[in-house]
Each structure stands twice: as C-alpha cells, then as structure tokens.
Amino acid sequence: MNIITDKSQCCGCSACVQRCPKQCISMYEDEEGFLYPVVDGQRCINCGLCKKMCPVINQRESREPLKVYASKNKNEKVRQSSSSGGVFSLLVENIIRQDGIAFGAYFNKNYEVIHDSVETLVDAVVFCGSKYVQSNINNSFSKAEQYLKQGRMVLFSGTQCQIAGLRLYLGKEYDNLLTVEVVCHGVPSPKIWREYMDCLHIDKRKVTNILFKDKSSGWRGYSFSVVGENSTLLFSEKAEKNKYMMAFYQNLTLRPSCYSCPAKGGKSHADITLADYWGIENINSAFNDNVGVSMVCCNSEKGMNILKKISDSMNLIETDFNASVPFNTSIVRSTLMPIGRNDFWLKYKKEGIGVLMALKSDRPSLIKRIFNRIVSR
Ligand SMILES: Cc1cc2nc3c(=O)[nH]c(=O)nc-3n(C[C@H](O)[C@H](O)[C@H](O)COP(=O)(O)OP(=O)(O)OC[C@H]3O[C@@H](n4cnc5c(N)ncnc54)[C@H](O)[C@@H]3O)c2cc1C
Ligand code: SF4
Ligand code: SF4
Ligand code: SF4
Structure with missing residues (x-):
C-alpha cells in the first residue's frame, strides 16, 4: 500500500510509521532533505491503519480559541x-x-x-x-x-x-x-x-x-x-x-x-x-x-x-x-509558494548549497522603502 503519491500531501509527522502493526514503514530523506514514509510492500497486510493516522487525509474542523x-x-x-x-x-x-x-x-x-x-x-x-x-x-x-x-x-x-x-x-x-x-x-x-x-x-x-x-x-x-x-x-x-x-x-x-x-x-x-x-x-x-x-x-x-x-x-x-x-x-493561513521555489531547488540539485549562499535579500532598501511610502501617500 502506498501512503502518499504527492509530497505536498505529507507533513512528515510519522504517525503512520509509529502506528503500523507490521512496522513496515520507514522514513527516508528525499533530495530536498525532508523525510517521507516508504512502505515495504512485502510485509504490508493492507490493514489501512496508516491512512487513518494521517493528519493530511483526516483533517478536522477549524476552531476558534475560547x-x-x-x-x-x-x-x-x-x-x-x-x-x-x-x-x-x-x-x-x-x-x-x-x-x-x-x-x-x-x-x-x-x-x-x-x-x-x-x-x-x-x-x-x-x-x-x-x-x-x-x-x-x-x-x-x-x-x-x-x-x-x-x-x-x-x-x-x-x-x-x-x-x-x-x-x-x-x-x-x-x-x-x-x-x-x-x-x-x-x-x-x-x-x-x-x-x-x-x-x-x-x-x-x-x-x-x-x-x-x-x-x-x-x-x-x-x-x-x-x-x-x-x-x-x-x-x-x-x-x-x-x-x-x-x-x-x-x-x-x-x-x-x-x-x-x-x-x-x-x-x-x-x-x-x-x-x-x-x-x-x-x-x-x-x-x-x-x-x-x-x-x-x-x-x-x-x-x-x-x-x-x-x-x-x-x-x-x-x-x-x-x-x-x-x-x-x-x-490561520498557509504560506504562498514563492515563484522562485522550483528554480531554487533545481539549482540546488545541480550546484549544491552555493545557491543558498548566493541568495540576495528581497527586502527593499531603505531608500526604496521611503520612496514607496511617499508614492503610496
Ligand atoms: C519552524 C517555526 C516557525 C515559526 N513561525 C512562526 C510564525 O510564522 N509566526 C509566529 O507567530 N510564530 C512562529 N513560530 C513560533 C514562535 O517562534 C515561538 O516558538 C512560539 O511563539 C513560542 O514561543 P515562547 O517564547 O513561548 O517559547 P520558546 O521557548 O521560544 O519556544 C519553545 C517551543 O518551541 C518548540 N519548538 C522549537 N523548535 C521547534 C521545531 N523545529 N519544531 C517543533 N517545535 C519546535 C519547542 O519544542 C518548545 O515547545 C515558529 C516556530 C517554529 C519552530
Ligand atoms: S506550516 Fe503546517 S505543515 Fe508546515 S510544519 Fe507548520 S504546521 Fe506543519
Ligand atoms: S496498511 Fe497496515 S500494514 Fe500496511 S503499511 Fe499501512 S499500517 Fe502498515
Ligand atoms: S501520517 Fe500522513 S503526514 Fe504523517 S508521515 Fe504519514 S503520510 Fe505523512
């Protein structure tokens, strides 16, 4: 049984790994360095417990604080x-x-x-x-x-x-x-x-x-x-x-x-x-x-x-x-995926950590910020 087919659908909480009665799920690091569950199909008995544990599959209702x-x-x-x-x-x-x-x-x-x-x-x-x-x-x-x-x-x-x-x-x-x-x-x-x-x-x-x-x-x-x-x-x-x-x-x-x-x-x-x-x-x-x-x-x-x-x-x-x-x-709200994410990881896979060390600040300079403030007024 596959637990995930799309990486954006796994937050890496390991609930599935820890609950599997056959202990046949292991977490492996992918190229980006995040852990994902991989099932050993030989030992899996298709009991479905892993999917019942998953907070992505089983999202609960939103609540406001008391x-x-x-x-x-x-x-x-x-x-x-x-x-x-x-x-x-x-x-x-x-x-x-x-x-x-x-x-x-x-x-x-x-x-x-x-x-x-x-x-x-x-x-x-x-x-x-x-x-x-x-x-x-x-x-x-x-x-x-x-x-x-x-x-x-x-x-x-x-x-x-x-x-x-x-x-x-x-x-x-x-x-x-x-x-x-x-x-x-x-x-x-x-x-x-x-x-x-x-x-x-x-x-x-x-x-x-x-x-x-x-x-x-x-x-x-x-x-x-x-x-x-x-x-x-x-x-x-x-x-x-x-x-x-x-x-x-x-x-x-x-x-x-x-x-x-x-x-x-x-x-x-x-x-x-x-x-x-x-x-x-x-x-x-x-x-x-x-x-x-x-x-x-x-x-x-x-x-x-x-x-x-x-x-x-x-x-x-x-x-x-x-x-x-x-x-x-x-x-309450998820972060938007930046346009540059794919590019960042493509370069990382080719060039390694140098891509991080070459990053430039996306904060506008002080002069630019003052200019923007004057224009917006
Ligand atoms: C990755 C990350 C991103 C965050 N982003 C925001 C944000 O966008 N907006 C915001 O308002 N607050 C954010 N926070 C929360 C905020 O920085 C404080 O942790 C929180 O307000 C508690 O602060 P404190 O002063 O009470 O205690 P602190 O002593 O500062 O926090 C300690 C608590 O944080 C937990 N903790 C620390 N690192 C991690 C980690 N990597 N994974 C899980 N738990 C961790 C510890 O187990 C402990 O429970 C973020 C925290 C983390 C870990
Ligand atoms: S943003 Fe959501 S999915 Fe990502 S670590 Fe925080 S709680 Fe988990
Ligand atoms: S279906 Fe059952 S045995 Fe198979 S991986 Fe999931 S929890 Fe483990
Ligand atoms: S329970 Fe769901 S979110 Fe957590 S590691 Fe397993 S598949 Fe990923």
Missing part, C-alpha cells in the same frame, strides 16, 4: 532567551512540578533538530527557543502514549501538524495530556540546515547553543547567532542578512506540505496555541516592548486551567482573536 491573551513571562532572563514572550517555559515548569514529562524539539550533539522528552527543569532548557528546521519526531508519539497509559502528566509541544498527528495517533482523549502547538509558517529542510552549518566552518564541539532568534538587539531586528563557551559569539549576523534565514523568510526552503498546511486555524485541536504577538503595538501599545510578547490562545478548558495556574508568573492581558489575526496570518 480566549486569547498577550503575555510576557515576568522572568526577564527566560523571556530574553525565548523566541516570543517565554510562555512555553512556564507551561513546562508547571508540568514537571507535577512529576510530569514534557516533549519538544531540541538540538542533538550534531545540531540536528530532534523531538524527545525531558523530566527535569534543568533538562527542559533544551526546548527553549525556536529552531527553524523541521524536527525529526522519531518515536515520540509512542513514547508519549506509554507515559499517558502509566498515568503520568504529559505535555506534548510541536508544530500544528505534529499535534494533529499526535492526536490521531492516540485516537482518544487523555485527561493527563496537554497539547501545545507553536504556530509556524513552515519548516525548512534539515539537509539545507546541515549543509549551511558546514559552510560556517565552526567546530561543533565548541558550540554550546544556536539562537535562530537572538534577541540581544531586540525582538524585532534580531540576529542568528552561534554561541560558544562562556556565552562567546562564534558567529552572529542580523537575520535579514543571514543567508539561511533569508531563504527561510523568502519561503524557499519550506516543506512542500507547508504551502497547503493541514492543521492551521485550530484544526489540530491543541489545548494551547503559542505564537509571536506581531501587531501587539496596534492592539495595546503600552504592552509592547522590544523583548518579546507571546500570543496565547486557550482552545479548551484544559488550556484555560493551566493558564490560570501560571498566570501569576506572567504579565497578561486579554485580547481579541479576530483583531489580531491580520497581523499574523500564519495562525
């Missing part, structure tokens, strides 16, 4: 090292203090992005900050299921499609599960990430962290930084000038499924949705600072309850969902 908040973790150090307002760290802390387990994305020692679990607050720091690379979910769904069956509290965080995949994989509601999705406009290729890292010629053994969103010069206008011992910067560049980030923001290196996302707009049925609160300055200018504000959508009673529990550790204001979405359409 309540939406703009929030900032009161711990400034944590907020500074998080990508938005640092709310995720508070959620994890709450679960671990209840003797629970938290799943999320972290860097392994080769700086590949992997999904796994932690049980202690010390270990949980690995989840802090967005890694702009598709994470390899591995067997996280089946591990989470085992913990849930043991009655442990489980927080599972991931992109919207990973949460949709987990919920289908589990196939039932668990009172001891809290699902937290991070809004994403798309995930870049792990292969491009590996090759980009090689281009930097940095000894990975000397790296202690990589910050895709280093906010030391602000939440807006942030940098991409590679950090070494004693917080020394081994490499740092404004995101708008960094080739890897340029390709990400020009949407050239995203997984094909991200241009027709199966899980946006509340379709994953996650308990909580986290996003950058872009546009907060238009909604509540006093709340805006340049350190990072999270948008927190509570989509279920469970989500509401946990937010109440952590609310003393945050500065929090209730906001209006519909007024906020126009400033961050990734919450």
